[in-house]
Amino acid sequence: MNILELKNITKKYPGVIALNDVSIDFVKGEAHALVGENGAGKSTLIKSCTGAVIPNSGKIVIEGEEFSSLTPQLSESHGIGVIYQEFNLVGELSVAENIFLGRAIRKGLIVNKKAMAREAAAIFEQFNIDIDPNELVSNLTVGYQQLVEIAKALSQKARILIMDEPSAPLTSAEAERLYEVVEKLKASGVTIIYISHRMEEIFRLTERITVLRDGQKIDTVKTSETSMDALVKLMVGRELKETYPQRKACISDEVLLDVQNLSGNGVKDISFHIKKGEVLGFAGLIGAGRTETAELLFGAAKITAGTVHLNGKEVKPKSPRDAIDSGIALVPEDRKGKGALMEMTIRSNTSMAVLERISKCFTIDLKAERELAESYKQSIRIKTPSIEQKIKNLSGGNQQKVIIARWLASEPELVIFDEPTRGIDVGAKSEIYTLVNALVEEGKSVLMISSEMEEVMGMSDRIIVLCDGKISGSLDRKDFNQETIMNFASQK
Amino acid sequence: MGHLENLKGAAKAVNFVKQNGIYIVLLVLVGFFSIATENFLVSHNLMNVARQVSMLGIASVGFAFVLLLGGIDLSVGSNITLVNVVCGWLLVNQGMNPVLAIVLTLVMATLIGFTNGWIIANLQMPPLIVTLAMMIIIEGVAFLISKGIPIYGFPESFAVIGQGYIGPIPVPVVIMVVILGIGAFILNKTYFGRYFYALGGNEEAAKLSGIKVKNVKYLVYSLSGFFAGVAGIVILSRTNSATSNVGEGLELEILTACVLGGISVTGGIGRISNIVAGVLILGVLSNGMVLLNVTEFTQMVIKGSVLMIAVAFDCLQHRKTA
Numbered sequence: 141m142n143i144l145e146l147k148n149i150t151k152k153y154p155g156v157i158a159l160n161d162v163s164i165d166f167v168k169g170e171a172h173a174l175v176g177e178n179g180a181g182k183s184t185l186i187k188s189c190t191g192a193v194i195p196n197s198g199k200i201v202i203e204g205e206e207f208s209s210l211t212p213q214l215s216e217s218h219g220i221g222v223i224y225q226e227f228n229l230v231g232e233l234s235v236a237e238n239i240f241l242g243r244a245i246r247k248g249l250i251v252n253k254k255a256m257a258r259e260a261a262a263i264f265e266q267f268n269i270d271i272d273p274n275e276l277v278s279n280l281t282v283g284y285q286q287l288v289e290i291a292k293a294l295s296q297k298a299r300i301l302i303m304d305e306p307s308a309p310l311t312s313a314e315a316e317r318l319y320e321v322v323e324k325l326k327a328s329g330v331t332i333i334y335i336s337h338r339m340e341e342i343f344r345l346t347e348r349i350t351v352l353r354d355g356q357k358i359d360t361v362k363t364s365e366t367s368m369d370a371l372v373k374l375m376v377g378r379e380l381k382e383t384y385p386q387r388k389a390c391i392s393d394e395v396l397l398d399v400q401n402l403s404g405n406g407v408k409d410i411s412f413h414i415k416k417g418e419v420l421g422f423a424g425l426i427g428a429g430r431t432e433t434a435e436l437l438f439g440a441a442k443i444t445a446g447t448v449h450l451n452g453k454e455v456k457p458k459s460p461r462d463a464i465d466s467g468i469a470l471v472p473e474d475r476k477g478k479g480a481l482m483e484m485t486i487r488s489n490t491s492m493a494v495l496e497r498i499s500k501c502f503t504i505d506l507k508a509e510r511e512l513a514e515s516y517k518q519s520i521r522i523k524t525p526s527i528e529q530k531i532k533n534l535s536g537g538n539q540q541k542v543i544i545a546r547w548l549a550s551e552p553e554l555v556i557f558d559e560p561t562r563g564i565d566v567g568a569k570s571e572i573y574t575l576v577n578a579l580v581e582e583g584k585s586v587l588m589i590s591s592e593m594e595e596v597m598g599m600s601d602r603i604i605v606l607c608d609g610k611i612s613g614s615l616d617r618k619d620f621n622q623e624t625i626m627n628f629a630s631q632k
Numbered sequence: 633m634g635h636l637e638n639l640k641g642a643a644k645a646v647n648f649v650k651q652n653g654i655y656i657v658l659l660v661l662v663g664f665f666s667i668a669t670e671n672f673l674v675s676h677n678l679m680n681v682a683r684q685v686s687m688l689g690i691a692s693v694g695f696a697f698v699l700l701l702g703g704i705d706l707s708v709g710s711n712i713t714l715v716n717v718v719c720g721w722l723l724v725n726q727g728m729n730p731v732l733a734i735v736l737t738l739v740m741a742t743l744i745g746f747t748n749g750w751i752i753a754n755l756q757m758p759p760l761i762v763t764l765a766m767m768i769i770i771e772g773v774a775f776l777i778s779k780g781i782p783i784y785g786f787p788e789s790f791a792v793i794g795q796g797y798i799g800p801i802p803v804p805v806v807i808m809v810v811i812l813g814i815g816a817f818i819l820n821k822t823y824f825g826r827y828f829y830a831l832g833g834n835e836e837a838a839k840l841s842g843i844k845v846k847n848v849k850y851l852v853y854s855l856s857g858f859f860a861g862v863a864g865i866v867i868l869s870r871t872n873s874a875t876s877n878v879g880e881g882l883e884l885e886i887l888t889a890c891v892l893g894g895i896s897v898t899g900g901i902g903r904i905s906n907i908v909a910g911v912l913i914l915g916v917l918s919n920g921m922v923l924l925n926v927t928e929f930t931q932m933v934i935k936g937s938v939l940m941i942a943v944a945f946d947c948l949q950h951r952k953t954a
Contacts, residue, residue, distance in 0.1 A: 440840060461842040470840065478840055481833045483900050492830060492841040495823040502822045546841065 142201075143168040143331050144189070144220075144300055149198035151184050151355075158184040159195065160355045166300065171322060171332040173342045173363070176352035176375055177626070178426055178591040182335055185352070186302050189333075190222050191215040202300075221293030222302045225309070227285050231278030236260040238277050239292045263291045267324045283314030290321065294330075301325065302333040307341060308427070319345060337425055337630050339368045351375055369623075372630070376593060376622035384598035385570065387577035390417035391601060395452075396585045397437075397554055402446035405432045408609040409446070414554065414585045419576060421600030422589040424629045429609040430589045431473055434556045437587075438470040439463040450554070464493055469552035471544055473559040473589070475536070479543040482532040486524060487513040489531050489542050493550045516545035520575060537568025544575065555579060556587045561595060573599060593622055605629050654894060654909040661913060665920035672923055679802065683870075685915030686804035687712075687863040691882070692889045692907050693815035694745075694859030697852045699890055700819075700828045702835075702899025703759035705853065707748060707766040708860040708886060712879035714774040715741050715864030720783035720874030723790065730790045738861040744770060745857020746850055753849040767883070775876045784873040794870030804866045811859065816904040824851060832899030888939040889914050896946055914938075 144166040151159040159181045166172050174182050187193035189200065191210035200207045202218045210218075229238050236256040237244070245255045260273035269287050277285060286306060293301055303322075307315045322332055322345055336342055342349060343363060351358040351374040358374050397414040407429045414420045422430040435441040437448060439457030448455050450466055457463035463470070472478040481489055490513040491498060498508045513527040522541045524534060531542055540560065547555060557576065561569040576586055576599060590596040596603060597620045605613040605628035613628030615621075649656070666673040691708055698705045715737050722733040744766065751762050796803040818825040827848045830838040839845050868874055893910030895902030917938070921931050 438840075459842075459844065460840050461844055464842040472840055477834075478836050481830050481837055483833045484829060488826060488829075492826075492838075492843075495826060499823045502824065504821060504823050504826065506821075550842075 141168050142166065143203055145199075145201040146185070146188070147199040147201065149185070149188055149195045149200070151188065151193060151195045157355050159188070162198075162352070162355075162357045164350050164357060164360060166331050166333065167347075168299075168331055169326055169329045170348060171326055171334050171346040173346040173349040174333060174335045174352065175337075175342065175349060175371065177593065179354075180352040180375075181355040182352055183304075184355075186222065186304065186333075186335070189215065189220055189300075189302060216296060219297055219299035220302065221296060221298030221300070223286065223289050223293065223304065223306055225304050227289050229277045229285055229288060232276065234274050234276055235271055235280070235288050235291075236273035238288055239263075239273075239295050241292070243296075259295065260291065263294055266328075267291075267294075267321050269321065281314070282309045283311065283317065286310070286314075286318065287321065290325075298330065300331045300333065302335075304335050305337070306334070307336065307338060315341070339371070339630055343368070372623050372626045376626045385574050385577055388581055390581045390583070392416040392583065396450065397587075398449040398452075399437070400447045400449075402433070402436060402443065402448065404444035404446075405436050405441035406609050407432050407436060410606075410609075410611050411446075412604055412611065412614075414587060416553075416585055417580045417583050418601050419580055419586045419588055419599055421596040421603040422587065422606060423591075423593070423596045423603050423625050424606035424612075426591065428606040428629065430606050431558055432609070433606070434470055434558055434587070434589060437463065437554075437556065438468055440470075464550050464552070467551075467553035468556070469493075469547035469550050469554070470556045471540075471547055471558060471560055473562065475540055475543060475563075480531050480539050483530060485528050486517070486522065486531055486534070486542050487527040490516055490527070490545045490549060493546050512549055513545075516542075516548065520545060520548075521571065535565070535568075537564035537571075540564055540568065540572070544572070548579075552584065554585045554587065556589070558589045559591060560588070561590075561592070593625065597622070597625075652906075654892060654906055654913070658909050658913050658916065661916050661920070665916065665923065669920065669923040672920055677919070677923075679800075679805075681912075681915045681919045682805045683802045684919065685911045686802070686808040687866050687870075688882075688885060688889055688914060689808040689908070689911045690811045690866065691860050691863040692886050692893070692911060693811055693904065694856035695883075695886045696815065696890050696893070696895045696902060696904065696907055697818075697828055698759075698856045699887075699895045699897060700832045700899060700902055701849065701852050702832045703752065703849075703852070704763060704887070704897075705745070705748065705856045706760065706763040706883050707744065707770060708856060709879040709882035709884075710767045710771040710774065711741055711744055711857055711860040712864040712867065712882055713876060714744070714770045714879075715861050716868045716874040716878050717774040717778045717783065717876055719865060719868055720786070721777055723786050724783050730787055734865055737865065738858060741861025741864065742854050742858040745860070746854040748857070749850040749853030752853065753846040771876075778874065778876045780876055782873045782875045786869075786872060790869055791872065792869070794866050794868070794872075804870065807862070807866060811862065812904055812908060815907075819904055824848065828852060829900055832901075834900075884939065885914060885935070888935065888942065891939065891942040891946060894946075897943055898947075910942075 142165045146162060146164045149159050149162045162185065174185065176182055184193055188195050191212040191214060194209040200210060230241065236253065239260050240256045245252045257273040264271055271284055271287060277288060280288065306318060310318060319341065325332060334346055346363050348360055349363055349366065349371065350360040351371065353375060392415055394416045395413045396416045399413065400411045401409050403409050410433065424430050432441065436443050437457065439459045439462050455466045457466065481492065487509060491509045495504060498505050498512065510527065516522065517524065517527055520541050522545065523538050531539055534542065560572055580586055588596065588599055601617055603615045603620065603625065604611055605625055607629055615624065671677055695705060695708060718740060719733055719737040722728040722736065723730060748763050748766055751757055752759050793803055798806055819828065827838065827843050830841070830843060831845060831848055835845060867878060889910040890907060891897060892913055893907035895907065921934065
């Protein structure tokens with residue numbers, strides 16, 4: 141019997157279709173895995189089920205009751221519970237109080253702590269969990285906090301439990317305990333929608349697997365009838381459709397950046413090098429340590445061990461200023477949060493990293509500043525009536541170009557691009573690719589972090605795959621292959 | 633086409649009012665008091681207003697820098713008190729040369745600001761709490777030095793700063809104009825002035841652009857202390873006596889002037905030119921209310937309301953653009 145059916149769900153955002161006509165059904169008491177690359181549509185799908193996102197079309201059927209859209213209240217009252225990666229717990233309240241947060245059991249005006257503790261204990265007992273309901277949540281480890289979240293959902297009579305990467309923050313012992321709880325939940329008739337990148341646990345826990353790719357459902361398969369390799373093929377089996385601008389062979393024999401045994405910021409003992417005129421791609425899943433490595437090189441996070449040599453000289457960037465002065469630039473992944481100064485003009489945004497260089501006696505040479513901004517506006521075609529416009533008035537692609545201009549102005553030898561084309565239109569994308577080519581043809585080096593498989597394969601001369609803060613694989617251009625990269629990137 | 637031109641014209645007009653609306657408010661106030669009282673619109677009274685607001689104008693430059701950064705400096709009022717007491721003590725009890733006494737006092741005021749900045753930048757404490765604690769500490773120190781007894785009997789040469797004239801213009805007004813000019817220069821022409829906006833707009837992006845965030849914070853809070861010091865010296869010279877409550881509540885008047893002048897309390901937005909209007913509005917309001925015989929407590933109600941309305945206006949404006 142189907143407890144939950146998604147029928148032809150479509151969700152469009154400006155410029156992108158997050159879900160395209162997706163239909164999935166979930167059987168009572170099964171564990172059903174949702175897999176797919178970053179951006180495949182898993183999050184949007186979950187949010188449609190919880191009422192956080194309203195689909196443009198399609199139906200959601202919960203135990204025969206049909207909805208065209210849900211609200212968070214409706215979703216909860218119909219038995220859908222979610223365990224997010226970020227917990228919604230109040231550390232300074234007890235376990236029992238958290239479980240009954242907002243629905244406290246009361247005697248008149250007074251909260252009945254004993255009754256709440258008793259009910260919480262009953263839930264824990266049912267699933268063999270050893271937590272004291274009177275303990276403060278802040279005293280629990282992450283693994284136990286997660287179990288409190290699960291108990292909270294169960295106390296709200298959840299019959300469908302969505303778990304988003306539940307094992308990601310856990311130690312292996314904690315994960316074991318989670319798996320046991322999941323098995324018990326299934327046995328008691330709760331349906332589990334399980335999202336994970338870890339192949340091993342998917343094969344251990346689930347009955348069926350649905351693969352999403354680019355907002356479309358590729359297939360739903362029985363776990364017992366598939367293999368890890370077959371699954372990876374389904375996840376990545378996409379034609380390389382975009383063409384990437386050709387560049388002249390320009391890789392020199394000289395090594396520009398040499399990183400040995402670098403650790404810190406969640407990165408564990410990684411070593412690699414980049415030659416002059418080379419584009420090195422960093423592939424991997426979100427949180428694998430790619431951005432974290434960039435932050436180390438750029439002086440934005442603390443290096444705990446290892447060495448970095450630039451042009452044969454050791455550099456120890458303690459701040460972004462140090463990194464900039466030694467010739468490293470970082471175009472950050474979060475344009476709004478870490479790049480653009482929204483209330484400032486294009487001119488100010490462009491000159492920000494070199495302001496002191498174009499100043500005399502503390503005074504900015506405004507003429508030089510205007511010329512700098514104008515020249516980049518021309519050369520990388522920033523579409524704006526004037527450099528005196530505030531950057532917030534530009535499109536995402538043009539904002540990104542201004543940020544790139546800021547970094548080109550610092551005359552770096554190594555440019556790190558972190559997700560350089562996220563959220564920008566196709567035209568601006570290809571212009572950014574051309575710009576990357578021009579950089580390496582000039583003999584500079586590029587480190588390109590991208591979660592878009594096509595992009596990282598299309599642009600890189602070499603790819604390093606990271607997983608869990610370590611390098612899990614390295615490929616030369618001739619060996620580029622989506623399945624191999626995906627295999628390196630997923631934990632097995 | 634004509635229609636489009638009209639629309640553009642209207643948009644420009646709206647923009648003009650938005651940018652300079654504060655001057656319109658000032659004109660309305662001046663108009664009101666000119667009609668309501670006989671003694672407002674006479675030249676010696678207007679000069680009086682200018683002199684009265686000069687210390688507010690001087691201190692608000694440093695305060696504006698702090699607000700641009702997204703911070704606040706509640707210690708400026710008691711910094712002004714301490715400057716009065718210490719400078720008075722050096723002049724009278726130590727018989728120090730006035731120039732030396734002024735320099736030493738300004739160094740002290742600046743160091744107090746620097747200490748605020750150092751604590752805020754390095755211990756990541758909220759500016760509100762740090763400067764509130766500092767306010768209480770230096771208020772206590774001022775009292776310990778003066779023992780609550782006014783200090784007076786300064787050398788005559790010292791009186792020039794607060795009571796002298798250059799031509800028809802009082803010296804404090806000249807000092808204010810110079811300081812406002814310096815403030816505008818820092819914000820518009822220097823690279824570190826640009827950093828104030830960058831930091832207030834997006835600290836993370838500023839840091840990743842290579843700005844040394846801590847140094848900027850040291851500088852801004854030091855400048856806030858320094859300008860408070862200058863304001864303190866002007867007051868001391870004008871009143872000719874150092875008392876241990878002279879700066880009480882001034883931080884809120886200065887805050888009101890800045891916010892009226894369009895410096896956003898959330899940081900990153902504001903210009904010096906509009907602070908002038910903010911300062912003048914407060915001056916005209918105080919002066920006019922005195923002329924109308926409004927009691928001190930009613931004045932407090934009105935001034936508090938002005939602060940509330942100014943901040944509400946600021947917040948509403950930025951919610952729309954966000």
